[in-house]
Amino acid sequence: MTTTGHPGHQTQTGNQSVPDATGHFGIYGGSFAPEALTAALDELTEQYLAAQADPEFQAELARLLRDYAGRPTLITEVPRFAAEAGGGRVFLKREDLAHTGSHKINNVLGQALLTRRMGKTRVIAETGAGQHGVATATACALFGLDCVVYMGEEDTRRQALNVSRMRMLGAEVVPVRSGSQTLKDAMNEAFRDWVASVDNTHYCIGSVGGPHPFPMMVRDFQRIIGVEAREQLLAQVGRLPDAVVACVGGGSNAIGIFHAFVPDTGVQLIGCEAGGEGPEPGRNAATLSSGSAGVLHGMRTFLLQDDEGQTLPTHSISAGLDYPGVGPEHVWLRETGRASYRAITDAQALDGFSVLCRTEGIIPALESSHALAGALQLGRELGPDGLLLVNLSGRGDKDVATVSERLGLL
C-alpha cells in the first residue's frame, strides 16, 4: 500500500498504514466528489502535503495553537466523578478550555493557514452544534477572511447562543431549510456553495469526513489532542490509560485523541455514538452501531440509510452528533478491531452531564457528555484499578437552554 503525507502521521496497525495515496482507509474513504471539485481537492492535497513538510508552516501553526488557542490544554483528574465510575482513576483532556470552547479550533487554525497559503479569500463551513462554525468564524476574523457558515434551521434554534457568537465575529450564518434541517443538510448546502465558488473559496470541513484529503487532514490537525494527553498522562501517572473514551459524531475529537494511542495496543479505544431515544431507525445517530456501508458527502463510510440507500433521518439531543455518517477512519479502526463503539442514549448523556456538573464543577457540552456516560459505564467495567482518559471535547454553555428544559431547571 502506498502512503502519502507526513510519515509520522500515518495510522499504523500492524504493517498497515492509512490512508493510501487516494485517501482510502481499507475500502472506506476515497473521493466521491463532483468533477467540478476534483481540481480543488487535488490542489488542497498537494498544498496540504507541502505545508506538512514546510517548517515555517508548522512553526506558525504551533505558535497559533500555543499563543492563540491556549495549547497544550490541561488534563484534569476528576476523583469525585471517578467515584461514580467504578472507583478507579479518571482524567479529562480539557479541550473545553481551548479558545472558543472546543477542540474545533485545532483544525480550523490549520485550514485557515492553508486557505491563506492557497491565496483564497473566502471560507465556508457547515456546523451542527455551532462549535465548528464559531471556531471557523474566529479564525476568519483573525486572518481577515470572509466567512459563511451553513447551519440547519433546527440547529440555529437549539444552539442560538452560537449563532449570535458567529455573527458577532463577522460571519454570515445561513439557516438551511432543506431536508432534516440539521448537520447533513448544512453540509449539502456548503457543497452546493463550493461547487460554484471554489475559485476563491475554501470549504473548511469540521470533521474527519468528506472527500480526500479531508479525513486525513482534519485527523492530522486534531491528533495533537492525543499526543499531548499521552505525554501528560505518562508524566503525571507514569503509565498509559486502560481506555481512551471520546464521543463520535463525524468523529474528529475521537480521532484526535485516539490517534497517538493506536500503536499502544494495550489501550482500549472507545467511541460513544449518539444512541438518541433508542435503536429504532430515525431515532438515533449511532451510525457504527446501526448503519451499513455506503457513500455520502464524498466518502465511502458507514451510513444510516434505508433499504434503498436513502439517508435516514437522525435524532440526538446533541446537535453536534446528529449526523447520519461517520469519518471513514473510524469504520476502518473498528473493522481492524482496534477501536470499539457503543451507543449512548440521550438520557444516559444527560446523566453523564449532570454527574460531571455536580461532582467536579465542570459543565460539559452535550456531545462530550456522551463520552462521560461511556466513561461511567467503562469505569464500572474496569473497577478500582482502572485508569481512564476521557476527551472533554467542549464546554456546555451552548447547551444550557436544552438541558434546563429537559431537566426542569427553569
Place this chain on the structure above:
Amino acid sequence: MTTPATPATPATPGTPAAPLSPVAQAFEKAASEQRAAVVGYLPAGFPSVDGAITAAVAMAESGVDVLEIGLPYSDPLIDGPVIQEAVHAALTNGTHVGDVLRTVEAATAAGVPTLVMTYWNPIDHYGVAAFARDLAAAGGAGLITPDLPPEEAGPWIEASDRYGLDRVFLVAPSSTRERIQTVTAVCRGFVYAASLMGITGTRATVSDQAAGLVSKVRDYTRLPVAVGLGVRDGAQAAQVAGFADGVIVGTAFVQRLLNAPSPDEGIAAVRALAADLAAGARAGSQAAHASPAAPSPAASPAAAANPAAAAGS
C-alpha cells in the same frame, strides 16, 4: 422484460468496430440532420410516477432525442432548489427504485434511448451488477453519474461492459487536461460537459466557459459532447448547438411541471419547451455550419438583454 444480451467480450469504448449504443445512434442521427441532439431530464416520481411517465413520453414525442430519468435521492448535493423540490416531492410520494425502472421502460418504449441520472449511493446500495442487470432488462441505455469519479468506478465499468450500458461521466470548466483525458477515456455514449461551475438550475445566459471546455474535450475523444447546466430555452439551446453535439435541459422542464396549474397544462408546457429546444438546437447547429468562423452564431438577444430574467434557481 427480456433477458439482457450479454456480449461475449466487453465492448471497448472508442474502438471503431464497436456497435453504436442507442444513445450514440441518437447523437449520430441528429448530427446527420445537421442539428444538436436535445437531452431532457426529469426525475422519476414527480409529480407522480405515472405523471412523470406521461411527461417523459411527451418529451420523447416533442423533439427530445435522449432522456435522462433522475433517480430521486435524499441528498441531491449538486442540484439547485427546483430539482431539489421535485425530488423531495417524489420521495415523499413514495417513489422507489422499481418505479424508476418502470419509468425507464415506458420512456424507452416511446422510442427514445433513456439513461438514469443518479447519485451513487442508491446504486451502490442496490448492488452495482444487479442494478446494471435490471436496468438493461428494463431497456435502459446506461447511467449518468455526477458524483462517481472514474477512480471509484471500477465495478460500474465492469458491469456496464457486461450489460452493454453507456456510462456518462462529467467534465467541468475546472477539469485539467489530464482529468479530461481520464474521464473521457471511460465515457461511453457521450461526454457530459458542465457549462459552468455550479449546481443545476437555469441561468440568464449561457456560460462563456462552455465552448472552451467542449473544444478541450474534443482533443481527447471522438464521443459526442453535450452541454448541461443552466440552459433554459430555445435561444440558449441554439447558442450551445453552435459548438456542442447536444444540449442538456433539466431544471426548465421540471419548472414547467412545478408551475403548471393542472397536470394537462404541465404536459402541454413540457411539449412546448421540447419543441422550442429542438428548433433552437437545429437553428444553432445549422448557423454554425453555415458560418463556422462565427464564435456565437445564434446568440440570444433576449437572454443577453435581460439578465434579471434568470429563473428562480
